[in-house]
Amino acid sequence: MQSILKKKFIIDRSILFWKVKELAEKNHQPNRGAVEFDHGSKLSWSPDSKAIVIYRATDCEIEVFKVNKKPEGGIAIQHALKFPKHHTLDLVGFGIAANGKFIMSCDSEGDLVLWSLKGAILHQLHTKLSPAYCAKISPDGKLVAISGFTPDVKVLQVCLNKSGDFEKVVRAFELKGHSSGVLGIDFSSDTSRAVTVSKDKTWRFYDVRVEYEKGQEPYLLKTGEWPFADLPTQVALSPDARSIAISHGTKIYNYDTVTGANHGTPDVHNGDISALIFDPESRFIISTGDRYIQVLHNVAGCYAIINELQPKRKTAATTAQKERIDQLINQAKCVLQKVGEKVEG
Structure with a gap:
């Protein structure tokens, strides 16, 4: 269901489900x-797409809704569960782990909580990052x-026991190198790469596919300049790790991780x-900001593909490999x- 639906919040207290x-x-x-x-300020799908979890903006509570298909077609939601109230502030992070083992919430004072799917607190940590x-x-x-x-990003490992249940x-590791506070972070789809953007007006792109259990630290792959030093800022790393999108206000800056070049867009909201x-x-960058969802071509990603694959074409071992690269x-x-x-050529 996640592959065919988009969702958005507007202040009329509704949740809208769109078939792409x-x-x-x-x-x-x-x-x-x-x-x-x-109304909800944060939303996350469950891994099986049978439920959504929201953070109620006024009540500061987490609520779970079951998602059901109507017999006549379409989607219906039904209240299932409210978690005990814990936070009193806006959240800076919220989501369900892809393995379905926990829900994470973190408020602007750096109070991080891991919850069971039934609303029990598994772990609570004050990160001393206020403001987070x-x-x-x-x-x-x-x-x-x-x-x-x-200037450093704290990265924690969530350990499960042999039965697959939460343990500790x-x-x-830490992502280091910035000289001021870090406004945002994101991972590639296979968790092998990470990107950060900072108040020091730079972004940094890391290889995090390391044996951190043995003390190995991430490697810096590339850094680039970014013209702002404050919020509101959002950052996203493409699933294939070839491009970065960073927003500030109503604009989106689109960086190629192969060359570091910016292929940004004008105001989009x-x-x-x-x-x-x-x-x-x-293929696309998806953003929200006003009452609309904007879908933009990932221009930097296209340049990254060309810049990455053109040298590989010259060394392709077989005709089939060369044809695939050309495609x-x-x-x-x-x-x-x-x-x-x-575009040249």
């Missing part, structure tokens, strides 16, 4: 659910990263961008030509 396959149709309509007497700016669960569900006013939280992600295939390069060039970029 129908968006090209003239009269496509969303399915609507309601958050009673409140961002908290993310890695796509493999093994790591939780938290950034704040310090330990230090994994009428209000500050509040969420920023890539689609699973790294990917030509597809990237077609997208760039579609959006008005000048």
Whole structure:
């Protein structure tokens, strides 16, 4: 279900479910659910797409809804559970681990909580990062990263026992090198790469595929300049780790991790961008900020494919490999030509 639905919050207390396959149709309509007497500021799908979890903005409570398919078609949601109230502030991080073993919430004072799916607190940690700016669960569900006013990002390992149940939280590693607070962090889909953006007006791109259990630290692969030093800022790393999207206010900056070049866009919203992600295939950047969801071509990702694969074409061992490389390069060039970029060859 996650592959065919988009979701958005607006302050009319509704949750809207969109079938992506129908968006090209003239009269496509969303399915609507309601958050009673409140609205949600954060949302996360369960790994099996049978539930959504929201953070109620006014009540500061976590609520679980079951997601059901209607017999006549469409989606319906039903209240299932409210967690005991814990936070009293806005959240800077929220989500369900891909392995389904825990839910993470972290508020702006750096109070990090791991919850069971039934609402029991598994682990609580005050990270001493007040103010905290961002908290993310890695796509493999093994790591939780938290950034704040310090120049280093804390990355924790969530350990499970042999039965697959929560056991403990330990230090994994830190992402170092910035000279000021880190505004955001994100991971690639296989958790092999990470990106950070800082108040020092730089972004840093890391190899985090290391044996951190043995004390190995991540490697810095590339760094680049970014023109701002404050919030509101969102950062996303493409699933294939070839491109980065960083928003500030109403603009999105789109960086190529192969060369570090910026292929940014002009204003894309009428209000500050509040969420920023890539689609699973790294083809599009998806943003929210006003009452609309914007879907943009990942221009930097196309340039990264060309810059990465052109040298490999010369050393391709077989005709089949060369043909596959040519196909990917030509597809990237077609997208760039579609959006008005000048492409050589």
